[in-house]
Amino acid sequence: MIQRVNDSIAEENCFPALASVPHCARGSLGLLLSFLGSAITETADGQLAAAQLNGREYSILSILETDGPGSQAELARLLGKVPAMVVMAVDALEERGFVARERDPGDRRRTRVVLTAAGRAALARGHEIADETVAGALPGLSAEERGQLHALLQRGLWPSAT
Amino acid sequence: MIQRVNDSIAEENCFPALASVPHCARGSLGLLLSFLGSAITETADGQLAAAQLNGREYSILSILETDGPGSQAELARLLGKVPAMVVMAVDALEERGFVARERDPGDRRRTRVVLTAAGRAALARGHEIADETVAGALPGLSAEERGQLHALLQRGLWPSAT
DNA sequence: TATTGTTATACTCTATAACTATA
DNA sequence: TATAGTTATAGAGTATAACAATA
Numbered sequence: 001m002i003q004r005v006n007d008s009i010a011e012e013n014c015f016p017a018l019a020s021v022p023h024c025a026r027g028s029l030g031l032l033l034s035f036l037g038s039a040i041t042e043t044a045d046g047q048l049a050a051a052q053l054n055g056r057e058y059s060i061l062s063i064l065e066t067d068g069p070g071s072q073a074e075l076a077r078l079l080g081k082v083p084a085m086v087v088m089a090v091d092a093l094e095e096r097g098f099v100a101r102e103r104d105p106g107d108r109r110r111t112r113v114v115l116t117a118a119g120r121a122a123l124a125r126g127h128e129i130a131d132e133t134v135a136g137a138l139p140g141l142s143a144e145e146r147g148q149l150h151a152l153l154q155r156g157l158w159p160s161a162t
Numbered sequence: 163m164i165q166r167v168n169d170s171i172a173e174e175n176c177f178p179a180l181a182s183v184p185h186c187a188r189g190s191l192g193l194l195l196s197f198l199g200s201a202i203t204e205t206a207d208g209q210l211a212a213a214q215l216n217g218r219e220y221s222i223l224s225i226l227e228t229d230g231p232g233s234q235a236e237l238a239r240l241l242g243k244v245p246a247m248v249v250m251a252v253d254a255l256e257e258r259g260f261v262a263r264e265r266d267p268g269d270r271r272r273t274r275v276v277l278t279a280a281g282r283a284a285l286a287r288g289h290e291i292a293d294e295t296v297a298g299a300l301p302g303l304s305a306e307e308r309g310q311l312h313a314l315l316q317r318g319l320w321p322s323a324t
Numbered sequence: 325t326a327t328t329g330t331t332a333t334a335c336t337c338t339a340t341a342a343c344t345a346t347a
Numbered sequence: 348t349a350t351a352g353t354t355a356t357a358g359a360g361t362a363t364a365a366c367a368a369t370a
Contacts, residue, residue, distance in 0.1 A: 021319055022240040024229040029312040030202055030292035031224055034217070036315065037199010038242075040192055055196070062193055067186040073351060078184040080200075082339055087353060109346045109351040130192035140321030145314065150191040152303070152311055153198065157183055159302030235328060244362060249330060271328040271369045 021137075036137065044133040051125035052096060056089055058130065061098065061115065061123040069114040071104070098122055183299075198299065206295040213287035214258060218251055220292065223260065223277065223285040231276040233266065260284055 021039055025031040045055035053061070056079070063078055064070070072090060076083040090113055093099045098119035104110035115123070134146065141149065154161070183201055187193040207217035215223070218241070225240055226232070234252060238245040252275055255261045260281035266272035277285070296308065303311065316323070 020242060022225060023320060023323075024225045024240065025221070026316055026320070026323075027228055028224060028289065028292055029308060029315070030206060030296045031221060032312070032315050032319070033195075033296065034199050034203045034206070034221075036319070037196050037203065041196045041199065044192060044196070059187070059193060059196075062190060063184060063186045066189055071351075078186065080182060083352070084340090084354080085338070104351095107347070107351085111352065127190065130190055134192045134195065138315070138318030141314070141318040145318070146191060149311075149314055149318070150194070152307065152314070153191070153194050153300070154188055156300030156303040156307070156311070157194070157198070158185060158188070161185075161188075233328075245329070246331080246363090247361075269328085269370070273329065 040133055040137050043137065044130055047129045047133055048126055051122050051129055052098075053122055053126050056085075057093055057098075058123070058126045060086070060089055060093065060113075061119055061126065064099070064113060064115050065120070065123055069102075069112045071110040072113060073110075075113065093119070096122075202295055202299050205299065206292055209291045209295055210288055213284050213291055214260075215284055215288050218247075219255055219260075220285070220288045222248070222251055222255065222275075223281055223288065226261065226275060226277050227282070227285055231264075231274045233272040234275060235272075237275065255281070258284075 021032065021035040025035055041055055044058070048054055048058050051058075059079060060075060063075065070078075072086045073083055075090075076086045079086065090099060090101070094101060096118070097116055099113050100116055102112045102114060104112050135141075135143075138146065138149075183194065183197040187197055203217055206220070210216055210220050213220075221241060222237060225237065232240075234248045235245055237252075238248045241248065252261060252263070256263060258280070259278055261275050262278055264274045264276055266274050297303075297305075300308065300311075
């Protein structure tokens with residue numbers, strides 16, 4: 001009995017250098033999504049160092065690329081975090097020249113955070129790393145199947161969006 | 163521009179009482195899995211209070227149900243956490259009568275953690291809550307499609323397991 | 325000597341609160 | 348008065364280290 005728990009780690013649950021999803025959580029979709037999310041978050045956070053980013057910074061740059069530039073308060077809301085958090089992250093990104101702060105002319109309280117060329121380059125590398133991390137976390141899926149997964153999740157999250 | 167970011171929260175990204183997945187993260191599967199995992203983890207953690215559990219305790223009981231009983235050190239490894247963490251969680255679970263500690267006769271250093279009847283009842287309620295949370299987080303998917311998602315993830319994570 | 329469970333301590337991360345500037 | 352950005356402080360959560368018991 002006890003041995004079986006051990007075996008599930010040793011034999012079935014090893015993708016190298018990746019935080020693991022315990023095989024005994026296989027029965028619950030909620031548990032699976034929760035563990036998989038943590039595993040990908042933590043693994044990517046480490047791997048993204050190769051792009052001079054951490055996970056949060058990669059999220060911020062991605063959001064800016066897709067819908068930006070936005071204010072810092074909006075970034076905080078999107079990330080589900082507190083504005084003070086974003087200030088520090090943007091400070092760090094600005095220091096590396098990945099983003100720049102600009103005063104919003106229409107409302108001088110707001111700070112527009114805009115991607116720089118260096119930021120876009122780091123982000124491009126970050127996308128590659130993120131994709132590799134997902135592929136490594138789901139070794140049983142082909143690129144096409146990962147695409148199906150992506151589409152399924154998009155439809156699940158935002159049914160209205162076509 | 164800035165307005166668009168706001169709209170994405172207000173119009174597209176609201177499933178009530180659920181931590182949100184920013185729609186602007188839609189382009190990256192890694193980001194999507196990361197945000198969705200966090201959203202489900204945090205939401206379930208709150209909802210599970212109705213079963214007198216938190217997220218970690220639900221994970222522990224689930225693992226015990228599927229592959230248990232195991233030692234506390236094994237639980238720690240499976241959860242990817244430190245043994246001290248498990249000690250406290252099992253303390254709390256034992257206090258509520260959801261698990262019991264038994265000395266392993268074969269190796270008196272080990273403590274077997276076993277589910278009680280009350281623990282199984284709480285876990286059953288927890289499963290319902292977890293399923294509701296997933297359904298709420300993926301409003302665009304039918305029960306059948308959630309089953310497809312589950313199967314896809316299982317195959318992706320453990321290709322060897324049939 | 326190594327491992328299990330446990331306790332106590334230290335640290336990291338995040339939220340809270342207070343402040344300035346602008347609306 | 349309310350909101351954006353910033354800073355400093357406090358708290359929660361987690362890991363680290365040290366210990367006793369058993370192997």
